[in-house]
Each structure stands twice: as structure tokens, then as C-alpha cells.
Amino acid sequence: xxxxxxxxxxxxxxxxxxxxxxxxxxxxxxxxxxxVTKVTARMCREGWLQRYRLIPPEDYFxxxxxxxxxxxxxxxxxxxxxxxxxxxxxxxxxFATHGGRTRLIRSELDDLLPWLPDSxxxxxxxxxxxxxxxxxxxxxxxxxxxxxxxxxxxxSKRIEIPEFAELIEAQKFQLVVLTTTxxxxxxxxxxxxxxxxxxxxxxxxxxxxRLTFLHLRNQ
Numbered sequence: 167x168x169x170x171x172x173x174x175x176x177x178x179x180x181x182x183x184x185x186x187x188x189x190x191x192x193x194x195x196x197x198x199x200x201x202v203t204k205v206t207a208r209m210c211r212e213g214w215l216q217r218y219r220l221i222p223p224e225d226y227f228x229x230x231x232x233x234x235x236x237x238x239x240x241x242x243x244x245x246x247x248x249x250x251x252x253x254x255x256x257x258x259x260x261f262a263t264h265g266g267r268t269r270l271i272r273s274e275l276d277d278l279l280p281w282l283p284d285s286x287x288x289x290x291x292x293x294x295x296x297x298x299x300x301x302x303x304x305x306x307x308x309x310x311x312x313x314x315x316x317x318x319x320x321x322s323k324r325i326e327i328p329e330f331a332e333l334i335e336a337q338k339f340q341l342v343v344l345t346t347t348x349x350x351x352x353x354x355x356x357x358x359x360x361x362x363x364x365x366x367x368x369x370x371x372x373x374x375x376r377l378t379f380l381h382l383r384n385q
Contacts, residue, residue, distance in 0.1 A: 167214070170194075170205065175214055175233050181262070181269050183247060183255040184227040185220065188263050218246045221379045226256065253380040254304045257344045258290045260374050267292040267300070281329045289320065298340055299333060300370070305345035305354075307381040314357035317343055321367050340368040346378045 167175075173193045178184035190202045206227060209215040213232035220226040226247075234243050247255060262269050270278065270291045278299070290302040301324075303317045321341055324330045333339040345351050351371045358369065 171209060171214065174205070174209065175229065175236075178215065178227055178229055179233070179237065180271055181255060181259045182228070182243075182251070183259055184215070185224065185256075185259070187224075188259055191263055216244045220252075220256070221376065226252075250306060253306060253377055254290065256380065257304045257374045257377055258292070258302055260376065261302070261342070261344055261372060262292050265372075266295045279329070281327065283327075286323060292342070297338070299338060300340045300342045302342045302344060305343065305350070305377060310350060310353035310357045313343065313345070313354050314361060317341060317354075318358060318361050325367070334367050337368060340370055343369070343371045344374050344377070345371065346373065346375060346381070348373055 170193055174184065174189055177189065177192055181188075186199065186202045186206055189206065190197075190199055194202050194205075206215060206217075210217050210227075210230065213230045215227045215233070216230045217225050217227055228245070228247070229237070229239070229243050231241070231244055234241055237243075246252075258269055261267065270293055272287065275282070275287055275291055278293075290304075292300040292302060294300065301320065303313070303320060305313055308316075325334060330339070343351075343354055345354060351373055355369070355371055
């Protein structure tokens with residue numbers, strides 16, 4: 167493998183998904199999109215990547231059989247993402263790669279928060295370039311009130327842990343909600359403000375317009 171091939175595989179492993187657009191943004195500095203598609207096509211032929219349909223005509227990639235064997239993962243990591251995993255992982259990929267963030271893999275999360283119970287480790291966590299820890303909840307098509315209640319419940323579970331409460335108090339933790347439009351983001355914020363939850367928790371609501379297409383696809 168070339169160094170660039172390794173970067174593509176590492177990005178796909180970290181985010182559990184990759185796209186030509188994400189590879190172009192992170193790995194192919196100053197090169198054409200055509201150059202990206204040629205490389206990913208070759209890596210699919212070689213078994214390093216596996217291709218699936220995302221939002222026509224765009225595809226997404228998981229790790230291929232050869233990459234899974236290299237990392238010692240289950241062969242399930244080569245399979246298409248499920249109806250909830252796909253929008254979650256796709257939204258986190260776009261949010262992180264365009265916002266100076268990095269999604270934390272499990273070993274990094276364990277090193278950073280060794281006291282966090284396993285049951286609370288499965289949500290996506292990111293770290294900003296400034297060191298801020300973020301937990302991400304992705305809008306899967308529910309109502310603003312439903313999403314607000316889910317997000318508030320996420321925080322309630324964590325604030326009971328003394329070490330997490332210290333992070334929140336020190337303003338080193340941020341709850342992120344990713345949704346489809348600015349109008350829905352406004353409604354989610356209004357719904358959260360109407361709930362009795364820990365208002366000292368930093369809240370950031372961002373829009374990922376392409377999520378709309380995945381919601382339509384799953385209907």
C-alpha cells in the first residue's frame with residue numbers, strides 16, 4: 167500500500183464510513199476528484215475497500231475484506247451499514263471532516279475517559295482541535311421534541327458520573343445535535359429549552375442538509 171492508501175483506510179476505520187468527497191477533502195490536497203475515484207476504484211478491486219450506494223449517484227465505502235483481516239476485525243465490518251448506522255456515521259463524517267474535529271475510536275475514548283461505563287461508550291464522540299470533548303446525537307427523522315428528549319436523556323445519564331460532571335462544569339464537554347435544516351435546528355433548540363435538563367451543558371446544533379436524502383431513502 168502507498169502512504170495515501172493507508173490514510174484512506176485509517177479514515178474509513180475511524181469513521182466506519184468513507185466517501186470520495188471526504189477522501190478528497192482530507193487526503194487528496196489540491197488534486198482532482200477524478201484522481202480520488204481512480205484510487206478508490208483500485209482499492210475496491212484489491213479488497214481494501216468495499217463500495218455501497220449512498221445517495222445516487224454517490225457511493226460510500228466500508229473497510230474491505232483485506233483491510234478487515236489486517237485489523238483483525240469481524241467480517242461484518244465489510245457489510246453495508248444499517249438504516250440507523252448509515253445516517254449517524256455519514257453525518258459524523260461530514261461534521262468532523264469539515265469542522266476541525268476528529269471522531270474518537272474506542273481505544274482513544276477508553277484512554278481519555280477510563281471511568282466511562284461501556285454502555286455509554288457507543289455514541290459517537292469527537293474531539294475538537296482545541297481539546298473540547300463532544301458527544302454527537304444525529305437526527306434520524308424524529309420530531310424536534312423527540313430529538314430534544316433523547317439528547318437531554320443522553321446528558322442526564324452522564325452527569326450522574328462525577329468525572330463527567332467535572333468536565334461539564336469546566337466547560338470541556340459539549341453536546342452536539344446534527345439535524346437537517348436551520349428551521350428544524352431552531353425547533354430542537356426551543357424544545358430543549360422547554361425541558362428541565364442541565365442548562366450549564368454546552369449545546370451545539372449543526373445542520374447536515376444531506377441527511378434529508380437519507381431520511382427519504384429510509385422511508
